[in-house]
Each structure stands twice: as structure tokens, then as C-alpha cells.
Amino acid sequence: MNEIRNEGVSLAERHRKVMPSWTSLYYDDPLELVEGHGRRVTAGDGRTYLDFFGGLLATMIGHDIPEISDAIRAQTGKILHSSTLYLIRSQIELAEKISARAPIDNPRVFFVNSGSEAVETAFLLTTAARGSNQVIALRGSYHGRSFGTVAATGIRSWSATSLSPLHVTYAHNGYRYRSPFGHLDDESFTAACADELRTMIETGTSGNVACYIAEPIQGAGGFATPPDGFFVAVKSVLDDYDIPFVSDEVQSGWGRTGRSYFGIEHYGVRPQAMTFAKGLANGLAIGGVVAEERLMNSIQANSISTAGGNPVAMAAGNAVIDFIDSHELQENADRIGQHLLSSLAAISRSNSLMGEVRGSGLMIGVELIEPGSKTPNRVATDAVLAEAKAAGLLLGKGGLHGNVLRITPPMTVTLDEANEALQTLESVLSKVAAQTMTS
Template sequence: MTELAAAPRALLDRHRAVMPEWMGLYYDEPLELVSGSGRTVVSSDGVEYLDFFGGLLATMVGHGIPEIVEAIREQAGRILHSSTLYLLSGQIRLAERIAEASRMRDPRVFFVNSGSEAVEAALLFTTAKARSNQVLALRGGYHGRTFGTVATTGIRSWSATGFSPVQVSYLHSGYRYRSPFRDLGEAAFVDACVEETRAIIETSTSGPVACLLAEPIQGAGGFAEPPPGFFARTKQVLDEYGIPLVSDEVQSGWGRTGKAFFGMHAHGVLPEAITFAKGLANGLAIGGVVAEAELVHSLPAQSISTAGGNPIATAAANATLDHIRDHDLMRNADEIGCRLQAGLARLAADRRSIGEVRGSGLMIGIELVEPGGTTASAARALAAVERARSLGLLIGRGGLYGNVLRITPPMTVTAEEADRALELLAAAIVDGPVGTDR
């Protein structure tokens, strides 16, 4: 019997015998995905699913895209690796494209292998430049699972340790649904958040502050996005104090929000640094930072990245960006995202357990609550994820309390697939007691 044909239960037993117990798996009966085409994936037991989670947002443009597969195959037939100690034409081409998209004055690009490593690099650049380990971050933000990034993560369930190489002060994220400022009008709400930012800078920090690390739309935080004006006003305060903004675009980059190639640009804000990863290579390991030259060049020592920006990953990344451009996928993300949100808004009017539908483009969150109130219900979210899987739909889960469904299909998703997903979500989200179908 081959590995792919092995019974899922036996594979699960092997997983538990060698993997850390904190490395979670979805579903009461975890599944292995063995093939995919477009937005459809197939498990090892032969069941087909509509993929509306996209490999945790890394499968940016879908499975089995011929142009990307061919780019990887062609590069693999030439050379797999040489390191950054040699010139890499694919890496340079990719860096040129990202530098141009950044809109920065004099950008430099440094490639690594993951989002966590990208944020670590940004923290290295900014703390070296400021000669300070003081950092601002947003409550509800998620920035990785490494020692430094865990410290900047404002979600308790993802904060593995209280030890930290940086000193972090947390700001209001602009997440309105559970904010103490939620009853204020939109302008007054932004005013209150901005004043809190100023107060924290002046009372909780001492001397230079290295940066503010912020996601334009929070990923693991449940796709919370602040109101218009929040980031523009916050940037004005940062500029007053000479604090650079690092926009964490690991999940929101490459046009997924449907509003801009990088999510922070949609808010009319130009950050001093942008971190990226996940969907850039449509699932292959890649990450990096694009930042103003004065930040990147602040390091007093040499550095390299052995596998960062390697020929295989950059071949896939260049092909992915070509595919996004050639098929106008940012427009598609906007149009299908609006279609999904409109359908979910209609569903929310009929489901008392849906507290809020929010998001941008193909980053949509459905916050589930106990019917008739605002009490977060992680149990309902878990049940909905399980029900969706049983119906043939894969979705994610996140939020500060684990109660937000994450809807993130690849950017090539069609209107027909969106409508089918809405039908399945209507069947998966119920108001009755958890464990029932009503």
C-alpha cells in the first residue's frame, strides 16, 4: 500500500507519534489532500472538495495552474539552488517588480522563506536603525510563530511565551465589533483610537520606538479591518514621532483584497517597510521584506539568506505575478468578494448566530455568536467548519476567540463557485443547539 493510499486513521496515528501535540489539525477526522485543480482538491480517500481556504491563503491563484507548474518544472531542470552569494536573475526580476509595486522612494528587497522570517527581518532592520527594541503592535494582530514575532502577536491563543527580545506596546486595532468604542460614530471612533495611540506612545514607551507593526486587515484576528481614515490618521501620529510603519502583508498582498496590490495602499498610506510571503509563490516557501534603503542598510554586519529567493521559489513567484496580471485577478477578487459578501449579508439577516460579516476582497470573516447576542461562540465556528467539510467545502477558522469563519478562496474563483459556496455555507451555519442540524 502506498503512502497516498494509506488509511487516514493510520496516517493520523503516525502524525501524532512524531509531530508536536500543539501542531493542530482541522476536523475530528483530519484529511490529507493529494491533488487539486483550480479551486477543487481531492483527499486521499477520493473525496472532492471546493477549496475556499486556499492552503491558509498560500494557494493564491489555484491548484495545478499550468503556467506555474511549467515554470517550476523548467527551472528544476536547470538548477535547484546556488545561494545569494551568486547572482540570481529570477530573484532580481522578482525584486524589481516588488520594489516598483511598493511605491517607495528607494526600496530594497530581501528574500527569506516564510512570513515569520520576513517579520523577523523587518524587526531586525527597524530596531537596528532606531537602536531600540521598543515596538508598537496592534491588538488582535498575528505576525508569526518565531521568538520575536510571537512577542508582537496580539492574540492570546497564539502567544506561546511571555519572553521576548522586543518590548511591545499594543494599540487599538480598529476592530469595532468588540471595541469599548463601538457605540461611537465612525469619525469619533477613529478619533478615540488615534488618541489612544498617542497616549500609549507618550506613556508606555521611553526614547526611540523602532516601528509600528500592523496588518492592513488582520488575518488570524478574524479579518478585522479598521474604518476609513484609521491608518492615515495613525500614520500622521507616527510621523510626528519619527516611527516607521511596517505593513505586514503576508496575507493581504498581491491584490487579494481587491483594492490594491498591497493592502495598506488602499488606505492611502505608504509604509516604510512591507513584509510578504504566502501566496507570492502560490504555495512554495517564500517570504521577504521591501523597505526604504536607509532601513535595510542599517545593519552593521554582513548577511545572506542561504535559500531565500532561491531559483525554484522565484520562478514560481514570477509566474504567479504574471498570472495575476494577465488574468486581471485583482478585479476578480473585488467582484467575487463583493458577490460573496452580499450573499453572506443576506444569510446574516436570517441567522441570529452571525454577529458580523466583514472583510475585503477574498478575505472575508463571518463572526459567529450565541443567537441574539454578541457572546463569541467558538463551538459554533467549529461545528460550521465540520459541517462545511461534510458538504464538500473547505473553509478556515480564526478570530480572537476562535469564533470567526475565514473565507479565502484562490483569486481565480468563479461566480458559479462563489454561489455554490454560499449555498453550502447556508447549510453549514445554523442557529440551533451546537451538534444539531437546525
């Protein structure tokens, strides 16, 4: 037996000995988070941090929220698992809540365990329904780490293989900052992207496309936020070819954008399917697809999900939706998000590192650049992440070049906490900018 001795070995070193090299960790001295309350977490180093990343957007309501923790504890005292071969009352109740809120005609809901699995399910549905493996995805997209989802991911650093079960065409997204159409106004930019989409369908596909998949606001892509008319124009093109629209709401769902319950609703589009995961169970493993009945029922084979619809995750999901509604968290995301966006934009006017501030609600990206240019500044981004940690603030990062700060506090964040984070960020950004200018 190969027993590993751990005497005097740090937790990070133990991680590196038994975990894959491609499971990256933040910081040179990685953190272990051991406890959390509200928007604050305590790490293994004994320090308390203001959490403005929310477990990669999954801890959407915050840590140790009694209404959610109590619902989970109550369910664990009854039954942990039964499988979807039996009726699960909480699963049906959660599906009813999602169906009532989803901007989809005659919806049906299927539960899985993650965002990757949810997108895989959407691909299974659409490719089976259309008899085609052709998919249109967006440049800068991220849809998961599994075989099919990696194939539809438009970020080089997240694409582990060129092998694919899908034939993917990558269309323009709403990321104007580095777009060849970025010099155009919103209406002209949108028209150019829609025209290019039509050209791609006509020249790069057989015409029988299984689906078009898009994140309303791109997550790992650095919170690229399209102009308001963008997806209406896209949907008009898709409808001409009868191509189903799949909205990937894994990060933008449940009111986090502050503009609508699901990200795509803000754009006035009714998709044929939506994927969801992450925040719905406030950190527990969950995912799913809500789709039009005809599309959902297109599978002509047996299919179940052993752990999808798990009673514990369903209890958490029901509690989360109830909490969002009863505490008006979508409105809070809008109010606090607008304050964060406007304040960060004001800071950017005197900080040469900040190329663009963008996003909606509590999905905010700050793109960092080499001063006086648009050259991505990943070194400064890593420095800001580390300095913020040293100052007691946890952030995320993303973007095509790894140079975008991701600011995603739980939807329960208060104005005082937002101002605390802003004060820390302003100080840290100024410090790193000064170091950049002198180096």
C-alpha cells in the same frame, strides 16, 4: 534504532506519534489533500472538495495552474539552489517587479523563506536603525510563530511565551465589533484610536520606538477591517515621533483585498517597510521585506539568506505576479468578494448565529455568536467547519476567540464556484443554528 511500525495505523495517528502536540489539525477526522486542480482538491478519502481556504491563503492562484507549474518544472530542470552569494537572475527580476509595485520610496527587496522570517527581518532592520527594541503592535495581531514574531502577536492563543527580545506596546486595532470605541461612528472611532496611540507613546515608551507594525486586515485575528481613515490618522501620529510604519502584507498582499495591490495602499499610506510571503509563490516557501533604501541598508554586519531567493521559489513568484496582472485577478477578487460579502450579509439577517460579516475582496470573516448576544460561539464555529467539510466545502477559522469563519478562496475563483459555496454555507449555517436553538 527506534523504528515505528505503521501496520493498521491511520495517517492521523502516525502524525500524532511523531509531530508536536501543538501542531493542530482541522476536524476530528483530519484530511490529507493529495491532488488539486483549479479551486478543487481531492483528499485521501477519495472525495473532492471546493477549496475556500487556499492552503491558509498560500495557494493564492489555485491548484495545478499550468503557467505556474510549468515555470517551476522548467527551473527544477536547470538548477535548484545556488545561495545569495551568487547572482540569481530570477531573484533580481522578481525584486524589480515588487519594487515597481510597492508603495515605498526608493525600495530595496530582501528575500527569505516565510512570513515569520520576513517579520523577523523587519524587526532586525528597524531595531538596528533606531537603536531600540521597542515596538508598537496591534491587539488581535498575528505576525508569526518565531521568538520575535510571537512577542508582537496580540492573540493569547498564539502567544507561546512571555519571554521576548522586544518591548511591545499593544495599540487599538480596527476591530470595532468588540472595541470599547465600537459605538462611535467611523470618524470618531478613528480619532479615539489615534488619540489613544499618542497617549501610549507618551506614557508607555521612551519615545524612541523602533517601529509600528500592522496588518492592514488582520488575518488570524478574524479579518478585522479598519475604517478607511484609520491608518492615515495613525500615520500622522507616528510621523510626529518619527516612528517607522511596517505593513505586514503576508496575507493581504498581491491584490487579494480587491482594493489595491497591497492592503495598505487602500488607506493612502506609504509605509517605510512591508513584509510579504504566502501567496507570492502559490504555496512554495517564500517571504521577504521591501523597505526604503536607508532602512534596508541600516544593517552594519554581514547577512545573507542561504535559501532566500531560491531559484525555484523565484520562478514561481515571477509567474504568479505575471498571472495576476495578465488575468486581472485583483479585479476578480474585488468582483467576487463583493458578491460574497453582500450575499453573506443577506444570509446573516435571518441567521442568529452570525454576529458580523466583514473583510475585503477574498479575505472574508464571519463572526459566530451565541444567539441574542455577542458571546463568541466557538462550538458553533467548529460545527460549521465540520458540516461544511461533510458537504464538500473547505473553510478556515480564526479570531481572538476562535469563532470566526475565514473564507479565502484562490483569486481565480469563479462566480459559479462562489455561488456553490454560498449555497452550501447557507444550508450549513441554518442547520447549525437550528441545532443551537434546540440544544
